[in-house]
Amino acid sequence: MDLLPRVLRPRAEQLSRDVEMVLAGLRGERAPPWLARDGARYGAPLVPNPQRSHDARALAQILAVEIEASDAVSLILRWPEAFPAPRPGQFITLELPEVDEGLRRTYSISSDCRAPERVSITVRRVANGRASTWLNREARAGMExxxxxxxxxxxxxxxxxxxxxxxVAGGSGITPLMAMLRSGLGDPGSPRAVTLIYANRSAESTIFGAELRAMAAAPESALRLIEVLEPSHGRLDAACFASLVDRHAALAEALGQRSTQVLVCGPPPMMGGVVEQLRGRGVDDEQIHLEHFTAGRTRAEPNPERGRAWSVEFVEGPDGPATTVVVQPGQSLLDAGLDANINLPYSCAMGGCGACMSTLEEGSVAMDEPNCLRPRERAEGRVLTCVGRPTSPCRLRITTGS
Ligand code: FES
Structure with a gap:
């Protein structure tokens, strides 16, 4: 990693985390859900985290709500002036105290990023999903x-x-890819040949289906669309992907070129099968780019101690101030810290990016698994505050937003 140009290191770091997560899931590996430290001072400084986001939040007004499929809507937002324009493939995190105090969910931007004043996110309603259900049923134009x-x-x-x-997209995994297509990649005459494999449970639940078909059918379109519908093709897994490559010569040819970039977003089993096939066909890891769109995580193992509130000392930076917070049963370290107005870094809020990584100096923390922490980072006492809950009094050293 150190040999790479500085500008490429964050990307390589995230790719490496993503691939490790997918492969660990395929191997059925589970990290021990507990991390405990005995109170010794750990000398290793926090590694500067390229994924750390600023902590700035802002209000975005809903300009319109558009129905995209039987169970999905797009929310068109007036983009906060204080924010930089989003780039295709990026996401935002919504805080939804209307639904539940401390509830946060991350959604990919789905709109054309060349028009940054109106930004859309697309939300599929998932079973028992509090945030997605509320956004599908209650969100209205004019709300903030x-x-x-x-x-x-x-x-x-x-x-x-x-x-x-x-x-390669599965279900609502299409949203970040749609932003890329809408932002120029899918324009007629675009110089890059694009093949989109898009898997869905049914035609009715296919988000952006009509727009994508029109994009692919337009004169001089560079987009080749391959739809995979479960009733007729089965699930998109490794075998299904292999048969698609066998049947589509242009796809096989693209995968054989070192200059081709492959972007995959969808449910973890689909991503695992596709990555397995890509690697088996000689596609280099540097050509593969993954985005996890669903938490799909299991909570840390039940523990009698989890039923208690614990005090946690958050220490900001190497010599910064310390604030002691009581973390309620089931509450994440991130939620408790933000509620106490501590300037905690975070981004995805679901254990996938590493932006909230802090160092546990004392006490024990349970984390939802799987998450993107590496074995080396666990051994160094790193924890992810967004999916971490204390199981004893703790001291955490954090990096703060600039
Ligand atoms: S905010 Fe992304 S891992 Fe915690």
Whole structure:
């Protein structure tokens, strides 16, 4: 990693985390859900985290709500002036105290980023999903939502390359890819050949189906659309992906080129099967870019101690001030810290990016698994505050937003 140019390191870091997460899931590996420290001072300084987002949040007004499928809507937002324009492939995090205090959910931007004053996110209603159900049923034009700055590097590979593009989307995993297509990649006459493999449970639940078909059918379109519907093709897994490559010569040819970039976003089993096939066909890890769109995580194992509130000392930076907070049963370290107005870094809020990584100096923390922490980072006492809950009194050293 150190040999790479500085500008490429964050991307390589995130790619490496993503691939490790997917492969660990395929191997059925589970990290121990507990991390305990005995109170010794740990000398290793916090590694500067390239994924750390600013902590700025702002209100974004809903300008319109558009129905995209039987169970999905797009919310068109007036983009906060204080925020930078989003880039294709980025996401924002919504805070939804209307639904539940401390509830946060991350959604990819789905709109054309060349028109940054109106930004859309697309939300599929998931079973028992409090946030997605509320956004589908209750969100109305005129409401204001608290949102974080845009974050994520999923689309960066396309900004620094010129070859063909292969996209693989499952369900609402289409949203970040749609932003890329709408932002110029899918324009007629676009110089890059794009193949989109798009898997869905049914035609009725296919988000952006009509727009994508029109995009692919337009004169001089560079987009080749391959739809995979469960009733007729089965689930998009490794075997299904292999048969698609066998049947579509242009897809096989694109995957055989070192300049091709492959972007994958969808449910973890689908992503695992696709990555397995890509690697088996000699596609280099540097060509593969993954975005996890669903938490799909299991809570840390039940523990009698989790039923208690614990005091946690948050220490800001190497010599910064310390604030002691009582973390309620089931509450994450991130939620408790933000509620106490501590300037905690975070981005995805679901254990996938590493932006909230802090160092546990004393006590024990349970984390939801899987998450993107590496074995080395666990051994060094790093924890993710967004999916971490104390199981004893703790002291955490954090990096703060600038
Ligand atoms: S905010 Fe992304 S891992 Fe915690």
């Amino acid at each position: 939502l608290r949102v974080t700055r845009p974050a994520g590097r999923f689309g960066e590979a396309l900004e620094t390359s010129e070859g063909a593009v292969v996209m």
